[in-house]
Amino acid sequence: MALSPTDDHPHRGAAVEEWVFAAWTPEGRIGIVSGHRLVAGGDWYWSALVEQGRPLLHLTEWNVVRRSDPFIVKAPEMWAEHHCDEPMQQWTVGNEAHAAALDDPDEALGRGYGVPTPMAMDLEWYATSPAEPVVDGYRQQGVLHGVVELLDRPNLELSEVPAVRWHRWGAGPELGPVMLDDAVAHTGLRAPFGFPNGTVADWVLTPAGWRSRRSR
Numbered sequence: 001m002a003l004s005p006t007d008d009h010p011h012r013g014a015a016v017e018e019w020v021f022a023a024w025t026p027e028g029r030i031g032i033v034s035g036h037r038l039v040a041g042g043d044w045y046w047s048a049l050v051e052q053g054r055p056l057l058h059l060t061e062w063n064v065v066r067r068s069d070p071f072i073v074k075a076p077e078m079w080a081e082h083h084c085d086e087p088m089q090q091w092t093v094g095n096e097a098h099a100a101a102l103d104d105p106d107e108a109l110g111r112g113y114g115v116p117t118p119m120a121m122d123l124e125w126y127a128t129s130p131a132e133p134v135v136d137g138y139r140q141q142g143v144l145h146g147v148v149e150l151l152d153r154p155n156l157e158l159s160e161v162p163a164v165r166w167h168r169w170g171a172g173p174e175l176g177p178v179m180l181d182d183a184v185a186h187t188g189l190r191a192p193f194g195f196p197n198g199t200v201a202d203w204v205l206t207p208a209g210w211r212s213r214r215s216r
Contacts, residue, residue, distance in 0.1 A: 003130075003138055008087035015040065016037065017038045018038070018166075018175060019035070019166070021033070021034045021091070022210050023125075023163035024205055025161050026161070029051065030050065031049070031189055032148070033047060036080070036082050038066065038070055040173065045073045045075070050189035055101040058191070079097070088130075089127050090126050093144075097120075108193065125142050134179070137167050138167055144161050145161075181212065187204075187205050190205070191204075
């Protein structure tokens with residue numbers, strides 16, 4: 001599949017399309033996920049922050065009314081943005097919301113009830129290599145800079161931490177979860193999501209980045 005800068009923008013005629021960003025500190029102590037899917041009937045937004053010794057901060061909205069700018073996501077008590085500053089080179093990733101703080105990540109696959117916790121991300125993603133094709137789209141390696149603001153604890157300052165993003169689309173109504181390598185060993189930090197179509201993404205953090213949690 002030949003890729004061009006125009007592929008970073010929404011594809012006319014695509015029935016479903018998504019952008020997913022993920023980052024982590026090299027030692028595997030902090031990890032971030034931020035995803036956005038355009039789909040008929042109400043768009044999806046999901047995000048997670050994991051930090052060693054802290055509860056999972058989990059945020060999902062599964063019925064977002066699409067705006068004229070589809071990269072601006074607004075829902076009750078939530079704002080989020082994935083903004084393309086320069087195609088295939090730079091994106092802004094941000095949100096302001098009350099995430100659910102979950103001591104047990106398994107709760108994220110059920111009701112997802114936790115302690116409402118204010119969180120704000122102001123992040124910049126920069127490419128470090130060309131995009132490479134994957135099923136239904138492409139992925140691209142990069143780095144992430146910025147800050148995550150948190151209530152009653154120090155902000156998380158991130159400077160050039162490893163990151164990766166995916167952009168996928170299709171003519172059919174569904175996309176499966178992003179495909180990751182299985183984790184052989186991980187730090188214990190986990191970001192699971194149960195999507196409205198019944199699929200599940202169960203990610204765990206390793207020093208080499210995000211991986212898929214092996215089924216028991």
